Amino acid sequence: MRKSQINALAVLTVGLVLGVIACKPKNAGSAVSGDAAEKVYVAPGKYDEFYNFVSGGFSGQLSVYGLPSGRLFRVIPVFSVDPEKGYGYNEETKPMLNTSHGFVPWDDLHHVEMSQTNGEVDGRWVFVNGNNTPRVARVDLKTFRTAEILELPNSAGNHSSPFITENTEYVVAGTRFSVPPDDVNGDVPINSYKQNFKGYLSFISVDKNNGGMNIAFQIKAPGVNFDLSHAGKGKSHGWFFFSCYNSEQANTLLEVNASQKDKDFIMAVNWKKAEEYLKAGKGKKVSAKYAHNTYDDKTHSAKSEIRSEVVVLDAEELKDICYMIPCPKSPHGCDVDPSGEYIVGSGKLAALIPVFSFDKIQKAIAAKDFEGEYQGIPVIKYQSALHGEVQKPGLGPLHTEFDGKGNAYTSFFVSSEVVKWNIKDLKVVDRVPTYYSIGHLCVPGGDSKKPFGKYLIAYNKITKDRYLPVGPELPQSAQLYDISGEKMQLILDFPTIGEPHYAQAAPAELIQKNSVKFYKIEENNHPYVSKGEATTKVVRQGNQVHVYMTAIRSHLSPDNIEGIRMGDEVYFHVTNLEQDWDVPHGFAIKGANNAELLIMPGETTTLKWVPDRVGIFPMYCTDFCSALHQEMSGYVRVSPAGSNVPLLFSTGKNMPAADSSKAK
Amino acid sequence: MKVLYSLLVVTVITLFSCNSQSESTQSNNNNTPSQAGGQEAVADDDSQKDVVKVAAGSKDHTTLVAALKQAELVTSLSNAGPFTVFAPTNAAFDKLPAGTVEGLMKEDKKADLQNILQYHVTVSAMKAESFIDGQTLGMVNGDNITISVKDGKVILNGNAQIIASIPASNGMIHVIDNVLLPPAKK
Known part of the structure; x- marks a missing residue:
């Protein structure tokens, strides 16, 4: 090759690189259309329309934003100490962070779920989960303070949590990192996972009047990674659905070894049936050690007590509590539409989104339409449970929310987009890019029976070039879309604290009227x-x-x-x-x-x-x-x-x- | 050389042409969001290059890069990943029956092109030495490939050999000498 040819090739190669890179408008902000400012502008002195409760992820805290303005109102300390409020520093709140392992000053807060009555957001409490040292917390929306924290025994990596039933009867917590139960000798070889490791699902009852939490029972399930969950609602009230991956039961290099099978599972749990077994005395009391911490608004003090027993139902022995539904490729999000009929499983490595039908699942169970068992749990035939598949929706589906108008919105991590699709005919209606690498998404009330389908918020992991740089760590972001029309429209983005996993939002009027202005001195005990x-x-x-x-x-x-x-x-x-x-x-x-x-x-x-x-x-x-x-x-x-x-x-x-x- | 040369020219023209389109969209209607780029457009000359940028810098992968662009996969592959990309060389594409690549680059064949290219990507960064004889790997398009390891050579689907491996910021690129063709849909 002559030298000039090589030079020409070099020039072309450079051009090629530039070409790939230059294929975006110079100003990515131009994706925002002209009336966006008007839609998000909340004039000085005016209130926002929605409260938005956003997970602070690894910060261990919960943040409160207004929508549509994206203004940050408060960071509520939950699982981490907070010098701004003295939480975990003053003598009164130190017990809130007590666990069976002692004082834990920093945990990883993942998901956010607002309490519901009749399947609708009621504005009373926000539940959040501590992922590392497994706990569930309840935040009181009168004071915007953490009112209660309950530790979970037999668990590790409390990830499929804290999702609730439609009258807040239960908050659930499923373990992501299966471990040997607490009441047996855990000093076993790690590669004895298949024999010794189990996945526990905790059903935490919530007192109707004061919100008090108590582990009503735990379900002992196969050792897999329970990832996310959602309760049935309406016709499927009485059921809970948990996604699980690593049905391979790998204990090392899960990146490869937990992605071997074409299908993992969504586990359907008949919790009404579990209640019956509990009443019939089929639960086994086992010893455990876990902290229950409560904060009293009258003494302005928390107390921590260590509990020593929990009731366990064995899913393998009691055959008709749990059923496995095959779901492609390491399902992550597990979301139930407002009618309670459709269950969406998002396999994060899948090329399609399966939508399951509650009616078909019930028929399959009644007809024992099973393809076999997985670790003693009946496996329903995939086709028998399936409503249909969304074909080629995008890459890396994670989570789905609903607008109450027959549409679902799914986040796609790999292809950095939100895809709107019709639940009934499974056709893609619209897609919008996110900047960049979206994880969770939220429609106000979007996992309840009554979504307020006006906005959608995308929570993005990566914000390279979106904001002025602040060193190696950049803020993660929320992006607000107007979804009132056929097409989604990006109208705002704003940085968040920590890592915004799930978030929820509710109309301001549900919450603002209950907000406490001060503590009455005569009631100070x-x-x-x-x-x-x-x-x-x-x-x-x-x-x-x-x-x-x-x-x-x-x-x-x-x-x-x-x-x-x-x-x-x-x-x-x-x-x-x-x-x-x-x-x-x-x-x-x-x-x-x-x-x-x-x-x-x-x-x-x-x-x-x-x-x-x-x-x-x-x-x-x-x-x-x-x-x-x-x-x-x-x-x-x-x-x-x-x-x-x-x-x-x-x-x-x-x-x-x-x-x-x-x-x- | 001539073939490669003309392919490059075509590629460059194709790549540059997208800009004018988006600008005209923008000026036509103020309420319609213009096409905005993804992470591939982040200006960053300091960080380690991602799989797309590594491929774009290789003179042996111009066909692949042009195809990724046509298939709108550049944004996805600029993501955090991690990815393993099996990257056929230009010579590998040239082994396909005459007209195949040109046919796939047509707008109405985009879905087919996406299917083929997504059959070359898996989510997970795998080093060549981590492959095991007899292993199956689920690819992004939903199909599997099978891997055989013989005398230290890693061969995919019985005919594509890994001839070089290049680490990138968001995964691994394994250069292969044949294009992988997804199984026919039932």
């Missing part, structure tokens, strides 16, 4: 409350010193404290005396190794402080509360161990009198 400045005091009990302190605009009481000695543990129990919306006070003292406090109006919270040196330590309010916020401060004097400086506290007068001090 905290053991160390001071309901007025007159009852503030400092009490020594051995080397423990309890400071009963109050905060009100614009002073702490007491604000001068003497007689603290090296070796003391000092507890500042600070009550915010304000009875006014949006007036928190903060509290900090120099050198505190733990944290600060943030105290809501009417609330009492406690900071533990162990002074590390002799001297004068300023303390102050950290939350700008008033025009004289800067004045809201005081001093604590720390003397050497064994010092005879008397315990004195005061506000507004010198104790002891200034001229009698031993100032040098």
Whole structure:
């Protein structure tokens, strides 16, 4: 080859590379059409139309956004400590993060499910799951705080959770990483997976009135990876559907070894039947160790108790609770349409989306139309359960939501798009790109009987070039689409905290009217409350010193404290005396190794402080509360161990009198 | 050489032509979203190259790259993956009956082209040494390929041999000397 030819080829190759890359309009933002701004603009002082509760993923927290504006209102700490709110730092909330493994300060929050009544979002609670150290939490939408956390025994990788039945009878939690049960010796070879590992599904009952959670029963199922789930609704109420992959039961390099079979399963669970067995005494009580943590709005304190028993139903022994439905290629999303008739399984490596029919599943079960058993569980014939397949919908289907108008919307990770398709005829109606690599998606009410099909939000993993860069880690994003018309229209994108796994949204009017403005001081039952400045005091009990302190605009009481000695543990129990919306006070003292406090109006919270040196330590309010916020401060004097400086506290007068001090 | 040369020219023209189309869409109707590119268009000269960029940089894979573009698979293959791409060389495409490639590049044959190309991709990054004799691999189009390993040579479906392997940021490219043809649909 002559040199000039080689050069020409080189030029062409460069051109080719450029060609591939240049095949996009210079401005990817041009995918947004002209009226987008109008559709998402919420004027200053106006409220958004929807609350959007978005998983914070590996941050362990739950975030609250407004739609359509995409404005972030709050990050609710759930499974991780949060210095902004003092959650997990103050003495009152530390028990919330207690587990059978001890205090766990950081977990991985995956999915979000709002409570429902009659299959419709009721705006009372949001349930979320902790994936790593398996737990389910309930967030109270009156206070936007974590009210309860329940640990799950016999589980690991709590991923197919926390999906609920249509009257919030149960929240479920299926284990993604099967493990040997807790009550047997787990010291077994890892490659004995097939003999020793099991997948447990927990059915957590929810108290109708107060939301209190309790593990009603667990179902012992084959050792596979239960991935996602959704409850039946309407005609299929009484059933639950769990996707599972790794039916190969691989215990290493799942990337390859769990993708060997052409089909894994969706497991249909007849939980009404399970209830019958439970009533008939077929459940086996087994020993377990798991934490149940509750937060009390009256004592402003959490308590953690360790429970020691759980009831287990064996799916293999009790043949007619569980049925396997073959589903292509490592199913991930498992979604049920608003009518309860169609169950969509999204095989993340599949070239099609199977849609199963509840009626056909019931017929197949009645006729014992099985192709055999998997680990003792009957397997329904694929064709017998199938309504139909969406052909060539896109690459890497993950999750499906519904608009209540007969359409389904499926996210495609590999091809970075949302595809709208008709549930009945399984035809693709529309497709839009996402920027980039979408995971979950959300339509307000989109997994309930009554979706509010106005918006769709895509949650994207990758945002290369979408925002100003901020180093190696870029924010993940939400993209808002208007789905009120035939075609989906991208109207906004905004960054999210952590990793937005699933999210849910509901009309604002369901929630905003219930929002608490302050805690009533007369109902404050905290053991160390001071309901007025007159009852503030400092009490020594051995080397423990309890400071009963109050905060009100614009002073702490007491604000001068003497007689603290090296070796003391000092507890500042600070009550915010304000009875006014949006007036928190903060509290900090120099050198505190733990944290600060943030105290809501009417609330009492406690900071533990162990002074590390002799001297004068300023303390102050950290939350700008008033025009004289800067004045809201005081001093604590720390003397050497064994010092005879008397315990004195005061506000507004010198104790002891200034001229009698031993100032040098 | 001449064949390759003309193919390149055609390819380059094809690739560049998409821009004008999207611009005209944009100007015609303000409410219709214009065609926007995916991750392949992210400007980044520093990161390791993904499977598409590696292929686009190879003079032996111009046919494949042009076909990926025509099949609208560039966005997908620029994704996080991870992918294993079996990449037939230009010479491999040339072994097909005359006119095959040209036929598949026609707009009305896009689905067939997608099916063939997706038969060359699996989701999971697999090194050549990880393949096992007798293994089946589920490909993106929904069909399987079978792998045989003889005397250290990895052969797909009995006729396509891996002749080189190149790591990319989002997976592995295994260069093969024959095009894989999906089984006929029943």
